[in-house]
Amino acid sequence: xxxxxxxxxxxxxxxxxxxxxxxxxxxxxxxxxxxxxxxxxxxxxxxxxxxxxxxxxxxxxxxxxxxxxxxxxxxxxxxxxxxxxxxxxxxxxxxxxxxxxxxxxxxxxxxxxxxxxxxxxxxxxxxxxxxxxxxxxxxxxxxxxxxxxxxxxxxxxxxxxxxxxxxxxxxxxxxxxxxxxxxxxxxxxxxxxxxxxxxxxxxxxxxxx
Numbered sequence: 001x002x003x004x005x006x007x008x009x010x011x012x013x014x015x016x017x018x019x020x021x022x023x024x025x026x027x028x029x030x031x032x033x034x035x036x037x038x039x040x041x042x043x044x045x046x047x048x049x050x051x052x053x054x055x056x057x058x059x060x061x062x063x064x065x066x067x068x069x070x071x072x073x074x075x076x077x078x079x080x081x082x083x084x085x086x087x088x089x090x091x092x093x094x095x096x097x098x099x100x101x102x103x104x105x106x107x108x109x110x111x112x113x114x115x116x117x118x119x120x121x122x123x124x125x126x127x128x129x130x131x132x133x134x135x136x137x138x139x140x141x142x143x144x145x146x147x148x149x150x151x152x153x154x155x156x157x158x159x160x161x162x163x164x165x166x167x168x169x170x171x172x173x174x175x176x177x178x179x180x181x182x183x184x185x186x187x188x189x190x191x192x193x194x195x196x197x198x199x200x201x202x203x204x205x206x207x208x209x
Contacts, residue, residue, distance in 0.1 A: 049081055049094045052111030052120040058083050058091060066189045078189035090114050093193075096124065097186035099178045106136070106178050110186045117152045121183065136179045139169045146176070153187035156180075 050056055062082040069075055079096040092113040098105055111119035123137045142149040145167045148157060157180045158164025161173060168176035 048109050048122050048124065049083065049111075051122055052094050052109050053083055053091060054111065054119050055083075055085065055091060057086055059086070061088075064193050066193055068189060068192065076185060078186060080190055080193050082193075092119065093190050095186035095190050097182040097189070098125075099182040099185065106175070106182060108179065108182045108186070110183050112187065112190050115152070116154060116187060116191055117150055118148055118183070120149065135169050135172065136175055139176075140166070140179065148180075148183065153184045156184045 049060065050058055060081045061084045064080040064082070066078045066080060067075055068078070076098065081094045083091045083093060085091055092111065094109055094111045096107065096109050098107040100106070105125060107123070107125035108121055109124050110121045113119055120142075121140065138144060140146040140148045146169065148166060151157065156164075157166050159166050159168040159173060159176050159180065161168060162177070164180075166176070166180060
Protein backbone atom coordinates (compact mmCIF):
# COMPACT_ATOMS: atom_id res chain seq x y z
CA UNK A 1 0.00 0.00 0.00
CA UNK A 2 1.33 3.41 -0.93
CA UNK A 3 2.24 5.50 2.09
CA UNK A 4 0.06 8.61 2.53
CA UNK A 5 2.11 11.71 1.91
CA UNK A 6 2.58 13.96 4.90
CA UNK A 7 1.01 17.11 3.52
CA UNK A 8 -1.16 19.72 5.16
CA UNK A 9 -4.17 18.63 3.10
CA UNK A 10 -3.75 14.97 4.06
CA UNK A 11 -3.31 15.83 7.73
CA UNK A 12 -6.48 17.92 7.66
CA UNK A 13 -8.38 15.07 5.97
CA UNK A 14 -7.12 12.54 8.53
CA UNK A 15 -8.00 14.77 11.47
CA UNK A 16 -11.43 15.50 10.00
CA UNK A 17 -12.06 11.77 9.53
CA UNK A 18 -11.00 11.02 13.11
CA UNK A 19 -13.25 13.81 14.41
CA UNK A 20 -16.25 12.48 12.47
CA UNK A 21 -15.68 8.93 13.73
CA UNK A 22 -15.24 10.07 17.33
CA UNK A 23 -18.31 12.28 17.05
CA UNK A 24 -20.33 9.32 15.82
CA UNK A 25 -19.09 7.13 18.67
CA UNK A 26 -19.92 9.79 21.26
CA UNK A 27 -23.40 10.31 19.78
CA UNK A 28 -24.04 6.56 19.89
CA UNK A 29 -22.85 6.28 23.51
CA UNK A 30 -25.00 9.29 24.45
CA UNK A 31 -28.00 7.64 22.81
CA UNK A 32 -27.40 4.45 24.80
CA UNK A 33 -27.04 6.24 28.14
CA UNK A 34 -29.71 8.92 27.68
CA UNK A 35 -32.61 6.61 28.54
CA UNK A 36 -31.15 5.17 31.76
CA UNK A 37 -30.01 8.63 32.90
CA UNK A 38 -33.50 10.09 32.37
CA UNK A 39 -35.05 7.13 34.17
CA UNK A 40 -32.67 7.64 37.11
CA UNK A 41 -33.52 11.36 37.26
CA UNK A 42 -37.25 10.58 37.17
CA UNK A 43 -36.87 8.05 40.00
CA UNK A 44 -34.81 10.48 42.08
CA UNK A 45 -37.47 13.16 41.61
CA UNK A 46 -40.30 10.74 42.47
CA UNK A 47 -38.45 9.65 45.61
CA UNK A 48 -37.80 13.30 46.49
CA UNK A 49 -41.48 14.20 46.17
CA UNK A 50 -42.48 11.30 48.43
CA UNK A 51 -39.84 12.37 50.94
CA UNK A 52 -40.77 16.06 51.17
CA UNK A 53 -44.52 15.35 51.17
CA UNK A 54 -44.02 12.65 53.86
CA UNK A 55 -46.38 10.28 52.01
CA UNK A 56 -45.43 7.12 50.13
CA UNK A 57 -48.72 6.52 48.29
CA UNK A 58 -48.91 9.75 46.31
CA UNK A 59 -49.50 10.91 42.76
CA UNK A 60 -48.62 14.10 40.91
CA UNK A 61 -51.87 15.39 39.47
CA UNK A 62 -50.45 18.47 37.75
CA UNK A 63 -47.08 20.05 37.06
CA UNK A 64 -46.80 23.81 36.67
CA UNK A 65 -43.81 25.90 35.64
CA UNK A 66 -44.06 29.36 37.16
CA UNK A 67 -41.88 32.39 36.46
CA UNK A 68 -42.02 35.29 38.88
CA UNK A 69 -39.75 37.89 40.38
CA UNK A 70 -38.14 37.20 43.73
CA UNK A 71 -37.69 39.77 46.53
CA UNK A 72 -34.70 41.22 44.66
CA UNK A 73 -36.68 41.65 41.42
CA UNK A 74 -34.88 38.82 39.61
CA UNK A 75 -37.06 36.54 37.49
CA UNK A 76 -36.88 32.97 38.75
CA UNK A 77 -38.40 29.71 37.55
CA UNK A 78 -40.24 27.33 39.88
CA UNK A 79 -41.64 23.88 39.14
CA UNK A 80 -44.69 22.98 41.17
CA UNK A 81 -45.86 19.38 41.52
CA UNK A 82 -49.47 19.43 42.73
CA UNK A 83 -50.10 16.17 44.60
CA UNK A 84 -53.05 13.97 45.54
CA UNK A 85 -53.58 10.71 47.36
CA UNK A 86 -55.10 7.62 45.72
CA UNK A 87 -58.62 8.95 46.43
CA UNK A 88 -57.93 12.29 44.72
CA UNK A 89 -57.59 14.33 47.91
CA UNK A 90 -55.38 17.39 47.60
CA UNK A 91 -52.19 16.89 49.64
CA UNK A 92 -50.47 20.15 48.75
CA UNK A 93 -47.44 20.46 46.48
CA UNK A 94 -43.72 19.91 46.17
CA UNK A 95 -41.92 22.94 44.73
CA UNK A 96 -38.48 23.20 43.10
CA UNK A 97 -36.78 26.51 43.90
CA UNK A 98 -33.27 27.79 43.15
CA UNK A 99 -31.23 30.66 44.63
CA UNK A 100 -27.58 31.63 44.67
CA UNK A 101 -25.69 30.26 47.66
CA UNK A 102 -22.15 30.92 48.87
CA UNK A 103 -20.51 28.61 46.33
CA UNK A 104 -23.07 28.56 43.49
CA UNK A 105 -26.67 27.60 42.85
CA UNK A 106 -28.63 26.07 45.70
CA UNK A 107 -31.71 24.14 44.53
CA UNK A 108 -34.26 22.79 46.99
CA UNK A 109 -37.44 20.75 46.75
CA UNK A 110 -39.93 21.84 49.44
CA UNK A 111 -43.17 20.09 50.38
CA UNK A 112 -46.16 22.18 51.49
CA UNK A 113 -49.53 21.06 52.83
CA UNK A 114 -52.72 22.70 51.43
CA UNK A 115 -52.46 25.47 54.06
CA UNK A 116 -48.87 26.25 53.13
CA UNK A 117 -47.08 24.70 56.11
CA UNK A 118 -43.74 23.05 55.38
CA UNK A 119 -43.91 19.25 55.42
CA UNK A 120 -40.30 18.55 54.47
CA UNK A 121 -37.48 19.49 52.13
CA UNK A 122 -34.46 18.07 50.36
CA UNK A 123 -31.47 19.63 48.61
CA UNK A 124 -31.42 18.78 44.90
CA UNK A 125 -28.25 20.69 44.07
CA UNK A 126 -25.66 22.77 45.89
CA UNK A 127 -22.04 23.85 45.73
CA UNK A 128 -21.61 24.86 49.35
CA UNK A 129 -18.52 24.27 51.47
CA UNK A 130 -18.39 20.67 52.81
CA UNK A 131 -18.86 20.64 56.57
CA UNK A 132 -20.31 24.16 56.63
CA UNK A 133 -22.96 25.29 54.11
CA UNK A 134 -23.46 21.70 53.01
CA UNK A 135 -25.05 21.10 56.42
CA UNK A 136 -28.24 22.68 55.05
CA UNK A 137 -29.49 19.21 54.08
CA UNK A 138 -29.86 18.39 57.80
CA UNK A 139 -29.76 21.68 59.71
CA UNK A 140 -33.36 22.78 58.99
CA UNK A 141 -34.96 19.35 59.39
CA UNK A 142 -37.40 18.48 62.17
CA UNK A 143 -35.79 18.42 65.61
CA UNK A 144 -32.59 20.17 64.45
CA UNK A 145 -31.39 23.62 65.56
CA UNK A 146 -32.80 25.41 62.52
CA UNK A 147 -36.02 23.35 62.37
CA UNK A 148 -38.50 24.88 59.86
CA UNK A 149 -40.82 21.85 59.56
CA UNK A 150 -44.43 22.74 60.33
CA UNK A 151 -43.80 26.46 59.86
CA UNK A 152 -45.54 28.62 57.28
CA UNK A 153 -43.54 31.17 55.26
CA UNK A 154 -46.64 33.41 55.04
CA UNK A 155 -44.33 35.67 57.01
CA UNK A 156 -40.94 35.16 55.34
CA UNK A 157 -38.58 32.90 57.25
CA UNK A 158 -35.36 34.68 58.17
CA UNK A 159 -32.32 33.95 60.31
CA UNK A 160 -32.10 35.32 63.85
CA UNK A 161 -29.24 37.63 62.83
CA UNK A 162 -31.73 39.40 60.55
CA UNK A 163 -34.42 39.58 63.24
CA UNK A 164 -36.04 36.26 62.35
CA UNK A 165 -36.67 33.09 64.34
CA UNK A 166 -34.51 30.56 62.48
CA UNK A 167 -31.04 29.69 63.75
CA UNK A 168 -28.48 29.99 60.96
CA UNK A 169 -25.98 27.24 60.23
CA UNK A 170 -22.89 27.91 62.33
CA UNK A 171 -20.42 30.01 60.31
CA UNK A 172 -22.66 29.76 57.22
CA UNK A 173 -25.06 32.70 57.40
CA UNK A 174 -24.92 33.31 53.64
CA UNK A 175 -25.97 29.74 52.87
CA UNK A 176 -28.70 29.92 55.52
CA UNK A 177 -30.09 33.12 54.01
CA UNK A 178 -30.00 31.61 50.53
CA UNK A 179 -31.74 28.45 51.71
CA UNK A 180 -34.53 30.35 53.47
CA UNK A 181 -34.94 32.62 50.45
CA UNK A 182 -35.41 29.53 48.28
CA UNK A 183 -38.06 28.23 50.71
CA UNK A 184 -39.85 31.60 50.88
CA UNK A 185 -39.84 31.90 47.10
CA UNK A 186 -41.15 28.33 46.76
CA UNK A 187 -44.02 29.20 49.11
CA UNK A 188 -44.94 32.33 47.15
CA UNK A 189 -44.90 30.42 43.86
CA UNK A 190 -47.10 27.69 45.39
CA UNK A 191 -49.64 30.08 46.89
CA UNK A 192 -49.91 32.00 43.60
CA UNK A 193 -50.67 28.83 41.64
CA UNK A 194 -54.28 27.50 41.59
CA UNK A 195 -54.64 24.13 43.32
CA UNK A 196 -55.46 21.10 41.21
CA UNK A 197 -59.13 20.22 40.87
CA UNK A 198 -59.54 16.97 42.80
CA UNK A 199 -62.09 15.79 40.24
CA UNK A 200 -59.56 15.79 37.40
CA UNK A 201 -57.54 12.63 36.91
CA UNK A 202 -53.89 12.44 37.81
CA UNK A 203 -51.66 12.88 34.80
CA UNK A 204 -48.32 11.84 36.25
CA UNK A 205 -48.20 9.19 38.93
CA UNK A 206 -45.49 8.73 41.54
CA UNK A 207 -45.72 5.04 42.37
CA UNK A 208 -44.29 3.04 45.21
CA UNK A 209 -41.13 1.22 44.25
